Amino acid sequence: MAKKVRIVLTLQLPAGKATPAPPVGTALGPHGINIVEFTKSYNEKTADKAGQIIPAQITIFEDRSFTFVLKTPPAADLIRKAAGIDKGSATARRAMVGRITKDQVREIAQIKLADLNANDIEAAMLQVEGTARSMGVEVVG
């Protein structure tokens, strides 16, 4: 059955600094998408958010055209900010690099609820907590 939408995908990219290199080129090129037009528009729309990771959810149509919407930063970014750390632990099991409170988890889950694949706040919190722990960030309180 002929359909207009070909695929939906989300690229997590540095705001204002997307380039045609992977993952952009490898995700869009094979679908016949004008890579430079995407990066130009993405960078324009995210220029004021430099330093953050801003995901773009892209819908690609059968005629090789596309459209996209910006999403909230990844949970990992929000966790890093809340814990005041630069990056996750290299060995999460052994080294804890920071901590966040249950309230901060709830706050992040609230921000992410619309975009996260979760049906309620409890499920969203579970995802945020799991992500935090895998980064070596302890959840306390």
Place this chain on the structure above:
Amino acid sequence: MREPGGAPVPISEPDPFAGLSDGTSADGAWLELSVVADPEAVEAVSEILSRVAPGGTSVEPAFDLVDDGLGARVDATRPATVRAHLPARDRTAARAAVRRVREDLGHLQAFGLRPIGDVEVRVVLESDWAEAWKRHIGVMRIGRGIVIRPSWRRHRAAPGETVIALDPGMAFGTGLHPTTRLCLAGLERWADAGLVAGGGADGGPARVLDVGCGSGILAIAAARLGAERVVGVDTDPIAVEATTANARRNRVARIVYAREGSLPAPGGPFDLVLANLIAGVLVALARDLAASLRPGGRILASGIFIDREVEVREAFAAAGLVVVERTGEGDWVGLDAVRVA
């Protein structure tokens, strides 16, 4: 050279670089790491991959088509594929990175997240994607004399041809989809019948409305075929930008005006309406579309999936729009209708 969809190399195999033949420069080669993950673990997997791939990650969620396929709804219950890429130039570093990702992912389940799949690794070459998309797209002829030219192709216009320069890009409408082609062909028939250059109520050039203007392809074609004024509306701001940019590129910026929103559009009623939408929207907007037309004005409705043609015809009839011509391509139908009284 490998196809972009080449078979993944399981991580357990000794060398993910085996796909590169001897002497192939690893410049422009990337290692693609992909993991199928439960939606619950997507954020965590993505974070782990991003530790070795600073350029970012991509997530392909499962989705269902909605609105006759014009839209998609992400399914939060089915697994998604997370991908990341690292340069393959330094093979030792790349191998170490893959090992590290595998190890970090191995710890994930200890953190209360549902299971994820194995890491799959394959080599992708820049030549597979960087300029590859352009090869698929050539100069397109639609109807008798409308030509869509991508900016990187040359075309010498023959007498009577209307050439529109348009790159596939943001917003729907590149001429590669049947619904757009049906509309362009219908527009050309109107032009041949004198309805565009002389379809105004006073016999002058027509005033045209393009509902859901997308890339602006139809609005630009109408302008090039002799319309006096073309108003485009679209609920997607990206489409409004695309229409404005493409109108400028085709030197019809003084004729084509695009605005974010829906009906009623400013500057009506119009002599001609172009509505390359979908059946559901055409049904919902039938009365507003009719109200946008002057009595005796014509509408081209496209984007109608064949199973829903009857629905659209009924809604049009109820709104005082009488179908005078029907065209089809594949499973798609275009209707040309006139507003009676």
